[in-house]
Amino acid sequence: MNSLGGLERRIMDVLWGSDAWLTVREVANRISDSGLAYTTVMTVMNRLVGKEFLLRERTEDGRTWRYRPAAGREAYVAELMLSALSETGDRIAALGHFARSVTVEEAEALREALPPDPPGKRP
Template identity: 60%
Template structure:
């Protein structure tokens, strides 16, 4: 199961919150309350790139990297939900239990998505 550690999750939260790719220095600045070393954040971003959670591109100066989340937070969470569902002995029972445990408003969102009346999927898939 592809999972994120606590520090990886904090870094991903920074990237998901940004509208543009970020350098290591920008991520360090956004995580200032954690008092992390530059090299620690650089290592985490490199690990996330190897795991395909982030993409990196050269910055305009040609020396530094800029990092961006490879997928949206929603896509990541949906993937986690599917992976957890794979752990169920009885997928149908797990789905029924899940559907019955969510609030009515969220059940309505699920119903609309299943019938094609919900919001369009931002990834472009149906």
């Protein structure tokens, strides 16, 4: 799983915060650092396409690309969590530690997200 660098994360935050496809110019205008060059934002967005974080398509006039996230922020965070779990020698211990550190509401959300037990699997 590829992690995001600082500028990549800021670009993804802009795109995750929008329901629409955005052009490089629109993303560049929404990033707080107005000192960033358009070409810098364009280069980073093209790299994000290559890393499969972004999808792109031509605008109606065919002159410009527009972009949107390939998946939501939640899917990205879930992939980071799974990647972190793969780094440990004991996934069960890591999951147990994680489960003991969540709030009551988060624990309930985890229980609700789990699939039902298959027949005959519980003692």
